[in-house]
Amino acid sequence: MIRPTKPLPMRSDQLGGLWRSAIIAVAGLLLAIAIGGALALTLDRRLQAVTREVIDYDLEIDDEGDELRVAVLELRTLHRGLLLAGPSRGGIDEFDATYAILEEELSELDAIGIEEPGVTPSGEIRDMARSYHDDFRSALLSYERTDPEFIDAADRGLVRLNELNEAAQEIDRLGEELSDDSLEAIEQTSETTALVLTAMIVGLFLAGGGMAFIAIGVVRELRDLYARQAAAAEELARASRAKNEFIADVSHELRTPLTVVRGNAEIALSSESEQRDSLEEILRASSRMTRLVEDLMFLARSDSATLPLDLKSVEVATFLPEVLENARSLARERGARLESRIAADGRIMADRGRIEQAILILVDNAAKFSPENGVVTLEATNAAGARELCVKVTDEGPGIAPADVPYIFERFYRVGGQRARREGTGLGLAIAHTISSVHGGRIEVRSQQGHGTAMLLSLPLLDEPRPSIRRPARAT
Known part of the structure; x- marks a missing residue:
């Protein structure tokens, strides 16, 4: 005891x-x-x-x-x-x-x-x-x-x-x-x-x-x-x-x-x-x-x-499309539609499974709080002026009150109002935040009540002297 x-x-x-x-x-x-x-x-x-x-x-x-x-x-x-x-x-x-x-x-x-x-x-x-x-x-x-x-x-x-x-x-x-x-x-x-x-x-x-x-x-x-x-x-x-x-x-x-x-x-x-x-x-x-x-x-x-952690050098241009298919299925199960725009390249030192888990948590959370047949957007870009991979997940939900934003990454924390009635353990965002931290990254929250929420996952890119392979943006 x-x-x-x-x-x-x-x-x-x-x-x-x-x-x-x-x-x-x-x-x-x-x-x-x-x-x-x-x-x-x-x-x-x-x-x-x-x-x-x-x-x-x-x-x-x-x-x-x-x-x-x-x-x-x-x-x-x-x-x-x-x-x-x-x-x-x-x-x-x-x-x-x-x-x-x-x-x-x-x-x-x-x-x-x-x-x-x-x-x-x-x-x-x-x-x-x-x-x-x-x-x-x-x-x-x-x-x-x-x-x-x-x-x-x-x-x-x-x-x-x-x-x-x-x-x-x-x-x-x-x-x-x-x-x-x-x-x-x-x-x-x-x-x-x-x-x-x-x-x-x-x-x-x-x-x-x-x-x-x-x-x-x-x-x-x-x-x-x-x-x-x-x-x-x-x-x-x-x-x-x-x-x-x-x-x-x-x-x-x-x-x-x-x-x-x-x-x-x-x-x-x-x-x-x-x-x-x-x-x-x-x-x-x-x-x-x-x-x-x-x-x-x-x-x-x-x-x-x-x-x-199983850390390996991961090619972003091939890794993100694989994650996208699982994210689309997860959003569909939640009754939402996933739209994507992948325009990122480079390599990251990461555990593929854990990074995919963090992204799917953000997608699941966005779909869970979106209205029926709502749209969840998944975007991936290279941050301008910084060697970072930026993955942004946006929903059309009710948004988060400013008073709740500082606490949403705490374990078992459930925001008030409409979000409190959703199913879940209150551990998802805490896990995603932990995964980003152990990889040297961060998660930022941008939300306005009544206008949805955006979660931005940033991870450092490897400084490798290799030619840039930039794929054309894919939109669905």
Whole structure:
């Protein structure tokens, strides 16, 4: 006895929860990376801005303050020397050169444009320098050692030089303060950037650990699921083998008594008998049962991959006319008329008996669903642009509903409506489909309700370098 297989639980809720956790973790990781990256980029730009400010402004102020002080101190030293030793042509020239250096420093100070509170503006410093220069140089040109005006001019000059030195010191202190503040800001920004990057690394590490944990859980669930599915597949395979063996055994056991019944019925019919009608009915019933048994055995063998095939190279031009005669007789028995058009050639690698069986199944099916005295058409052509033999069987029946088309090749499937009331086992099209598949071919269905059905059997032709023998189309 074959017991039905109980479906194993899929645990989709647990697996779905793990996948949701994984998606949330990935989304959180990406969000953290985006936020951290944006923050790090902002801090980096801030760091660059502060650095540029230190280089372009703060340090320049500091340097210019130092250079201005040096120029003022050099001028003051020369001033005192001229006061003690008295002016000379060379001393006056040196004074002019030293003052020119101070003017250059003042021009550089103007270029910086200091506007900080608590610092003498560069314009006032320049006015102080010019006032000193004009006053003291005039005194140098009219120098007399005992001239009180020269001494007063020298004293006024020292006072102005001290004022210039104080202004230079203010600039120098401002530059140092600004540089210290900027360097502190750089340090703070660097520390903040390092902290953010460290937090990102830690966050990535934690997120990666979470992802790894989730991945391990998912892999474990998938492995368990695979093991369960493999066990289920093995159990189904065993059940399928048992089913096939059961069908084969039953078919074999039925074939022998059916043969005996049929043989005895034929013997009885060959003699005069009062029970002739009953014997004929017995003979017909046994024939139907025999066909059913043979169909079941064929499908069981195809499922178990033990379907015997006598594959040979078959000449299409001679094979199809032979099949046509049997097809015509089969249609006549069904009360239909067969029309044909054979215009195919080439060779196929096939089991002649099985291919003929598939074609006759299609003809029988078409005749069975055709109206009384209806026309069944059998056409055979070579497919344009493809190395294929195409056999098309068309009927004038009621057609097949679109919802039924995907299932008509399933075993025991009976379409609804008018077709369901026809006789048959529901195995014919399944057998034809199996035969076409094992030969590397296919069967297509083209049907429209109320306008009949067309079955198209396609088989690959052999690629043989042989002259084409095309026979003229035959129509009947």
